[in-house]
Amino acid sequence: MSNRVIKLSASEIKQLAAHYQAYFLDKKIPYTSFVAKKNGLTITAYTSGKVMFQGNNAEAEANKWQSTTSTSTGAKTSSSTTLPAGFSQKSIIGSDEVGNGSYFGPLIVCAVYAETSVLPTLKSLGVKDSKMLTDPQIRQLAPEIKKQVPFQLLTVTPEKYNQIQPTYNAVRMKVALHNQAIQLLLQKIAPEQPEGILIDQFTSEANYRKYLRSEKTQVTEQLYFITKGEQYHLAVAAASILCRAQFLEELEQASKEVGLTLPSGAGNKSDQIAARLLEKGGLELLSKYAKLHFANTEKAKKIAKKQ
Numbered sequence: 251m252s253n254r255v256i257k258l259s260a261s262e263i264k265q266l267a268a269h270y271q272a273y274f275l276d277k278k279i280p281y282t283s284f285v286a287k288k289n290g291l292t293i294t295a296y297t298s299g300k301v302m303f304q305g306n307n308a309e310a311e312a313n314k315w316q317s318t319t320s321t322s323t324g325a326k327t328s329s330s331t332t333l334p335a336g337f338s339q340k341s342i343i344g345s346d347e348v349g350n351g352s353y354f355g356p357l358i359v360c361a362v363y364a365e366t367s368v369l370p371t372l373k374s375l376g377v378k379d380s381k382m383l384t385d386p387q388i389r390q391l392a393p394e395i396k397k398q399v400p401f402q403l404l405t406v407t408p409e410k411y412n413q414i415q416p417t418y419n420a421v422r423m424k425v426a427l428h429n430q431a432i433q434l435l436l437q438k439i440a441p442e443q444p445e446g447i448l449i450d451q452f453t454s455e456a457n458y459r460k461y462l463r464s465e466k467t468q469v470t471e472q473l474y475f476i477t478k479g480e481q482y483h484l485a486v487a488a489a490s491i492l493c494r495a496q497f498l499e500e501l502e503q504a505s506k507e508v509g510l511t512l513p514s515g516a517g518n519k520s521d522q523i524a525a526r527l528l529e530k531g532g533l534e535l536l537s538k539y540a541k542l543h544f545a546n547t548e549k550a551k552k553i554a555k556k557q
């Protein structure tokens with residue numbers, strides 16, 4: 251069973267409590283402010299501010315709160331959460347990631363350098379929040395973006411992910427990847443330097459910098475963190491499109507290789523397909539295509555047993 255623990259402030263715990271109120275369990279457990287159970291997911295909020303998500307879609311649900319957290323705690327822990335005036339028109343490196351919430355497929359990080367002069371072109375190509383674009387639009391747009399801007403894509407295959415996940419939690423892994431992508435891109439564009447680096451925020455700045463310290467080489471200067479980063483600079487929007495396009499590409503490749511359509515996301519469909527992979531080649535085969543620590547693995551085992 252997958253579980254995730256995140257830390258929230260007192261005011262965020264209040265929001266969380268309000269959100270899950272209808273699902274509260276009617277028992278008192280020491281050191282908890284509440285326990286809620288919703289669709290196979292158990293949410294335990296401890297008085298320490300730690301919140302544990304356990305069971306169905308634990309990862310995805312925890313992520314929802316983690317990103318809200320980042321915005322609200324970010325303001326307290328850092329001075330750079332507010333972007334400088336005119337930021338959207340500056341020459342910026344933007345970075346984003348995709349695949350973190352999908353059971354099948356890799357984790358992809360991309361950094362893009364978009365100078366002031368290329369921004370109108372990106373805009374006219376239709377670069378915007380990738381969530382507002384369809385998958386076919388994204389795949390059409392990606393090669394056009396690649397012609398216009400320097401970029402660095404990094405991929406962690408599920409196989410590699412499963413090897414490092416026990417020691418690197420998802421946040422630490424993403425910090426390492428963003429840092430590496432940014433660093434490689436800085437080398438590509440040298441001696442030119444961006445006016446800032448905007449990371450689509452997935453954890454608090456303090457947390458990012460904490461994990462950054464365990465990296466061999468670190469980009470620490472001119473970093474800005476903001477959630478929905480694609481709304482603040484086209485470099486992040488372009489990065490998120492390149493990530494998604496790459497993710498779709500690799501998922502399609504993997505599907506061909508294994509002869510089954512591997513879905514993105516982490517829903518019931520993923521359990522069913524995973525069960526078929528288990529029947530076909532056991533955990534060894536599944537580990538090549540799926541992020542095993544997700545709750546889907548256990549569900550797939552149960553389905554496979556029944557058949």
Ligand code: MN
Pocket residue numbers: 346347450451
């Ligand atoms: Mn993002």
